[in-house]
Amino acid sequence: MYCSATAANIYVGAKRSHKTVSSAILSARDGDTIFVDAGHYREKNLIIDKSIILKGIDFPVLDGEKKYEIISITANGAVVDGFKLIHSGVSSLEDLSGIKVYDSRDVVIRNNILEDTFFGIYIQNGINCSIENNQLIAVGFEEQQSGNGIHCWKGDSLKVIGNQISGHRDGIYFEFVKNSVIWRNVSKNNLRYGLHFMFSNDDMYVNNVFRNNGSGVSVMYSNRIKMFSNYFEENWGDAAHGILLKEISDGFMEGNYFTRNTSGIYMEGANRIYMKRNVFENNGWALKIQASCMDVVLELNNFIGNTFDVGTNGSLVLNKFKNNYWDKYEGYDLDKDKIGDIPYRPVSMYSMIVEKYPPAMILFRSFITSLLDKTEKLIPSLTPENLKDTAPMMKRAF
Amino acid sequence: MIQLKNISKHFGKLRALDSVTTICEKSECIALIGPNGCGKTTLIKTILGMVVPDSGAITFQGNNIINHWQYRDQIGYMPQMGRYPDNMTIGQVLGMMKDIRGKSEGLDEDLIKAFSVQNLLNKRMGTLSGGTIQKVSAALAFLFNPSVLILDEPTAGLDPVASELFKEKILAERDKGKLVLITSHILSDLDDLVTRIIYMQEGKLIFHKSIEELRQDTGEERLVKSIAQVMISNYE
Amino acid sequence: MNKIIKYVITDILRNKIVLIYTGFLLAASLSVFSLEDNSSKGLLSLLNIILIIVPLVSIIFSTIYMYNSAEFIELLVSQPLKRNAIWLSLFTGLASSLSIAFLIGAGIPVLIYQANLVGLTMILTGVLLSVIFAAIAFLATVKTRDKAKGIGAAIMLWLYFSLLFDGLVLFILFQFADYPMENAMIALSALNPIDLSRILILLQLDVSAMMGYTGAVFKDFFGASNGLIFSFFVLLSWIVIPVWYSTLKFNSKDL
Numbered sequence: 001m002y003c004s005a006t007a008a009n010i011y012v013g014a015k016r017s018h019k020t021v022s023s024a025i026l027s028a029r030d031g032d033t034i035f036v037d038a039g040h041y042r043e044k045n046l047i048i049d050k051s052i053i054l055k056g057i058d059f060p061v062l063d064g065e066k067k068y069e070i071i072s073i074t075a076n077g078a079v080v081d082g083f084k085l086i087h088s089g090v091s092s093l094e095d096l097s098g099i100k101v102y103d104s105r106d107v108v109i110r111n112n113i114l115e116d117t118f119f120g121i122y123i124q125n126g127i128n129c130s131i132e133n134n135q136l137i138a139v140g141f142e143e144q145q146s147g148n149g150i151h152c153w154k155g156d157s158l159k160v161i162g163n164q165i166s167g168h169r170d171g172i173y174f175e176f177v178k179n180s181v182i183w184r185n186v187s188k189n190n191l192r193y194g195l196h197f198m199f200s201n202d203d204m205y206v207n208n209v210f211r212n213n214g215s216g217v218s219v220m221y222s223n224r225i226k227m228f229s230n231y232f233e234e235n236w237g238d239a240a241h242g243i244l245l246k247e248i249s250d251g252f253m254e255g256n257y258f259t260r261n262t263s264g265i266y267m268e269g270a271n272r273i274y275m276k277r278n279v280f281e282n283n284g285w286a287l288k289i290q291a292s293c294m295d296v297v298l299e300l301n302n303f304i305g306n307t308f309d310v311g312t313n314g315s316l317v318l319n320k321f322k323n324n325y326w327d328k329y330e331g332y333d334l335d336k337d338k339i340g341d342i343p344y345r346p347v348s349m350y351s352m353i354v355e356k357y358p359p360a361m362i363l364f365r366s367f368i369t370s371l372l373d374k375t376e377k378l379i380p381s382l383t384p385e386n387l388k389d390t391a392p393m394m395k396r397a398f
Numbered sequence: 399m400i401q402l403k404n405i406s407k408h409f410g411k412l413r414a415l416d417s418v419t420t421i422c423e424k425s426e427c428i429a430l431i432g433p434n435g436c437g438k439t440t441l442i443k444t445i446l447g448m449v450v451p452d453s454g455a456i457t458f459q460g461n462n463i464i465n466h467w468q469y470r471d472q473i474g475y476m477p478q479m480g481r482y483p484d485n486m487t488i489g490q491v492l493g494m495m496k497d498i499r500g501k502s503e504g505l506d507e508d509l510i511k512a513f514s515v516q517n518l519l520n521k522r523m524g525t526l527s528g529g530t531i532q533k534v535s536a537a538l539a540f541l542f543n544p545s546v547l548i549l550d551e552p553t554a555g556l557d558p559v560a561s562e563l564f565k566e567k568i569l570a571e572r573d574k575g576k577l578v579l580i581t582s583h584i585l586s587d588l589d590d591l592v593t594r595i596i597y598m599q600e601g602k603l604i605f606h607k608s609i610e611e612l613r614q615d616t617g618e619e620r621l622v623k624s625i626a627q628v629m630i631s632n633y634e
Numbered sequence: 635m636n637k638i639i640k641y642v643i644t645d646i647l648r649n650k651i652v653l654i655y656t657g658f659l660l661a662a663s664l665s666v667f668s669l670e671d672n673s674s675k676g677l678l679s680l681l682n683i684i685l686i687i688v689p690l691v692s693i694i695f696s697t698i699y700m701y702n703s704a705e706f707i708e709l710l711v712s713q714p715l716k717r718n719a720i721w722l723s724l725f726t727g728l729a730s731s732l733s734i735a736f737l738i739g740a741g742i743p744v745l746i747y748q749a750n751l752v753g754l755t756m757i758l759t760g761v762l763l764s765v766i767f768a769a770i771a772f773l774a775t776v777k778t779r780d781k782a783k784g785i786g787a788a789i790m791l792w793l794y795f796s797l798l799f800d801g802l803v804l805f806i807l808f809q810f811a812d813y814p815m816e817n818a819m820i821a822l823s824a825l826n827p828i829d830l831s832r833i834l835i836l837l838q839l840d841v842s843a844m845m846g847y848t849g850a851v852f853k854d855f856f857g858a859s860n861g862l863i864f865s866f867f868v869l870l871s872w873i874v875i876p877v878w879y880s881t882l883k884f885n886s887k888d889l
Contacts, residue, residue: 236845262845282674284843305674307843327675359815360807361844362823362852365678366832367686368800409888446712448889471714481705483645490641497637498713 006031013037021046021054021062028052030075036060036083048073048080056082059113064088064098070117071099079108088117095147097122098136101129109134119147120168125154131163138167146191148173152180160185170196171213178202185209193218194235197225205230215239216261220246229255232264241266242283245273253278263288263311267296276300277398285311285351294318300397303327307364309346311355312384321346321389325397333394344392347383349376399424399546399577400445405454407440407601414440415451416601424545427568427578429588431625432598438581439478441598442548445579446475471499474544478551480535484524488515488534491523492541499542509537512563529555536564540571547571547578553587565591585622592621599632638710638720642727643734646699652735655691659683659739667747674839677748677756680740681835684760685828689767690792692732696771697788699728701781708889721884725772725877732764752838759831762869766827767792769876776880776887799826816851827872830865 010024010032011017018024022043024034030051038058045068048054052075060083064070067089071080080099089096098117101107105127112134114120120136123129136149149165151173152158158180164187165171171187171194174180182205187194194210197203197219204226210217216235219225225248232242242261245251251273258264258278263285267273269292278301280286286306289296291314301324303309309326323339331340350369353360363369376383400422407415414437422428430438443449445456447463447470455462458469482491492510496502510516513533523531532555539547547568553561568591572578582588595612597604605628609621618624646652666679700707703724710720740760744753771788778784803822807815823829837844837856844853855861 236842238846238850240845260842262842282842284840284846307840357807357811358846359819360804361846362819362833363800363804363807363829364840364843365681365836366800366829367682367796368804370682407888443889448708448711450886450888467716468714470712473712475709475712477705477709477712479705480709481702482709483641483703483706485645485648486641490644494637494641495713498710498715 008032010034011037014039025050025052025054043070044068046071048078049075051075051077053079054081054083055079056084056112059084061086064096064117066090069094069096069100073099073101073104073107076104077106078104079110080112081108082111084113084115085117086115088119090118090145095119095122095151097147097151100124101126105129108132115139117147119151120149120165121151122148123152123155123158126152126158127155128157129155130159130161132159133162134164136163136165136168148196149187149190152177155180159183166190170194171210172196174198174200174203176200180204181206183207186211188212190214195219197222201225204228209233210235210242212236213240215244216241217243218246219243219248219251221248223249225251227251227253227256231257231259232261233257233259235261237262241288244268245270248273257281258283258286264306265289267293269293271295273297274299278302279304280309281305284308287346288312289319290314291316296320297322299323300393301325302396302398303346304396308348308351308354310387311351312347312387313355315384317384317386319387321387323391323393323397324389325393325395326389329392329394331392338394340392340394343388343390345377345380345383345388347387348373349382352382399459401457402441402445403455403457405441405444405451405456407444407449407451413601415444417454418598418601418603420596420603420606422577422579424577425572425575426594427572427580427592428594428596429592430579430581430596430598431585432604433629436598437601438598439550440601442550442579442581446470446473446548472544473546473548474539474542476535476539476547476549476552478554480531482523482531482534484522486523487520488523488526489519491534492519492538495538495541501542504543506540506543507537509533509540509564509567512567513537513560529557529560532556533560540567545576547576549578549580551582552580553582553584561587585625589621595621595625597625597628604628604632636723638715638723639727639730642724643731646728646731647734649699651695652731655695656735656739659687659736660743663740663743667743674752677752677839680744680756681832681839684740684756684763684835685832686796688736688760688763689796689828692764692767693771693774693788693792694785695732696728696768697775697785700724700771700775701784704889711889717885718881721772721881722877725768729765729768732768733761736760736764752835755835755838759834759869762873763827763831766869766872766876769873769880772880773876776883795826795828800829803829820852820855824864824868827869830868834865
């Protein structure tokens with residue numbers, strides 16, 4: 001942070017001239033830095049309305065006493081660094097938060113610990129703000145009593161980096177946020193979604209881990225999203241997906257890992273999505289692709305140990321599978337070009353049956369269902385004719 | 399010693415035993431004789447508890463045998479066709495029987511020696527000839543010094559030498575006071591052995607006589623002939 | 635009782651068919667684990683062996699063994715032994731020999747390559763299926779005197795449990811597709827030990843898919859301790875009831 005020559009350092013602590021943070025802010029001017037000693041501060045609602053740096057030493061505790069929003073930021077360029085925020089108020093009328101940013105730009109919130117806050121960090125109409133290296137742990141038990149971890153409503157060029165979020169309703173929530181990046185976060189054990197993403201275009205998320213959230217990750221009504229090297233793991237349940245893509249256009253996904261989800265990816269109304277070099281391992285369904293999807297391309301992905309590779313609900317197929325590795329492929333490679341000579345049909349008959357009659361799952365892997373699947377492979381009747389990988393790889397694609 | 403009272407047994411429509419009543423005493427060697435399917439084997443099996451009679455009572459030394467098993471300790475049985483688990487050796491079969499009877503001393507190993515069974519202890523049952531299996535069965539029947547011996551077609555598969563040895567053994571045991579029940583088709587074999595005859599036909603016990611009575615009745619000296627006469631008279 | 639069990643086991647373990655069976659299991663399981671590039675695929679191939687081959691061999695071998703032992707059983711009955719003891723000893727001997735063959739043939743490779751909960755579930759259900767189908771064979775042999783008929787019945791029973799039953803269930807499922815069938819499915823599965831074993835393994839192997847809506851019903855039931863106790867109890871009754879009934883029949887059987 002750039003400090004001008006006139007900037008002053010102000011100290012807060014039991015043995016300092018300022019006993020409370022609010023009195024320090026009152027006396028501060030733009031550009032000043034306020035250092036806060038370790039201690040337990042009950043400041044009610046702390047409002048930062050100046051472009052100052054608020055820095056905690058050894059994690060001073062700001063206690064919201066279960067009544068207040070702990071920090072509200074209304075100034076551009078404010079920095080909150082190194083605090084421990086606990087017990088915010090809970091209200092379903094105003095989204096009380098640990099730290100909330102109102103209509104500001106260039107705000108930095110980093111290295112904080114938030115425990116038992118309703119909403120964690122809330123950006124309401126922010127530009128170029130950073131949320132870095134914070135830890136957010138909520139203890140809500142029901143969705144209604146719990147807010148989102150990092151909640152961004154309207155924003156541009158936000159950076160959400162290296163945070164750890166658990167126990168909230170949604171780990172990270174984006175609505176009307178553009179040109180932003182979500183990088184190296186770990187969002188796990190949240191009640192609903194690890195990442196909830198709506199009406200947000202031109203965003204990118206990279207190297208995040210989304211694990212064991214109530215319903216996985218949900219990305220809806222957004223365009224031009226890029227996803228690289230994220231991990232989607234252990235999202236279990238009927239409505240749980242590694243990632244749900246609904247009404248998404250022009251997406252790009254590369255190097256992501258989908259592991260042990262009920263369904264790795266669930267796609268509905270997705271257009272022009274390009275998926276390359278992703279790994280689908282040990283999912284119930286690696287991919288559920290509804291007939292409403294168009295021009296989805298899957299290339300060079302690895303499908304390993306999934307119960308069903310691909311599930312679908314119709315016979316119309318406007319998507320393309322090419323050069324993927326499927327561990328269930330039983331074809332051969334006579335010309336030794338490492339590409340199987342006969343196409344692979346990733347939709348098994350039994351996955352179609354289970355789609356229609358879910359209780360049939362209980363007969364899966366019995367002698368009779370194996371017979372049905374083998375017959376279907378020879379004479380396809382139920383499975384969509386065009387859903388096939390015409391050039392499957394003999395060995396893992398990478 | 400063994401008392402049968404009104405024993406009846408049906409197999410479906412077939413009357414295998416029809417009110418059979420008789421008494422067998424010790425120191426006797428009784429031959430069970432009759433045409434095929436007359437109920438001899440069924441009678442033996444009821445005494446051994448393999449077949450449960452529909453009605454009637456069997457007592458063994460005064461005790462009812464229905465639903466009891468301990469009395470079989472006193473019986474040595476040699477089946478018509480012995481068959482043993484293929485992969486057990488003769489030694490193991492003998493060992494198992496000793497285990498079952500819980501006896502390892504005071505054994506009567508005369509026949510084991512006479513038939514040279516001890517040289518074959520490591521042979522598996524599956525590799526033995528029918529005659530050798532019969533020898534093993536015979537040796538087993540006598541091994542535990544039982545007071546009753548039940549022998550079903552005992553001499554059928556034995557060679558003449560073994561057959562002779564076997565008959566001598568039966569005589570010796572009878573003279574020791576044991577009861578011996580034999581079924582056989584080869585009547586000449588029985589000539590010197592038996593003291594009494596039970597004759598059966600179609601499940602009925604036709605007569606139970608001592609050999610002397612039979613001779614007097616038929617006027618024939620040899621067993622074969624007297625029986626033949628009985629059979630002929632019964633066919634008419 | 636132990637006296638007979640010991641000898642029956644030594645006899646069966648030297649039986650050529652049992653040796654071939656053990657060798658086959660060993661070769662099959664070692665090759666599926668070493669040929670497949672991931673061991674969970676190996677487990678899948680092994681699953682088919684456990685659900686199809688193990689019941690088949692158990693029921694056919696036990697039936698034939700019992701018919702071939704008819705004279706030996708007669709001899710045993712003529713000895714001072716309770717009939718109960720004879721029948722149960724034969725069953726214990728036969729069931730434990732088949733279990734030992736399975737443990738050597740499939741258990742050891744599984745422990746080498748997949749010593750986890752899935753592997754252990756497979757070993758346990760494999761042993762239970764061996765014993766269950768020996769018990770069913772005992773029922774078949776005590777009911778029919780004729781060897782050819784008995785073996786035919788054994789083959790039919792195997793076919794029923796491994797194929798026809800599931801076909802019927804699938805048919806019922808399609809007929810009543812409009813009704814909630816989850817609980818009925820659980821009840822039906824109890825009527826077939828092969829199905830029950832398959833579901834127990836499925837819950838380990840395909841846990842992700844089983845967590846779907848319907849699957850979760852199964853998972854909630856079979857995955858919870860009550861469901862596991864239920865399954866185990868049902869599998870045990872598949873042993874106890876045929877053995878108990880066949881013992882009852884054997885007690886009054888004319889040999």
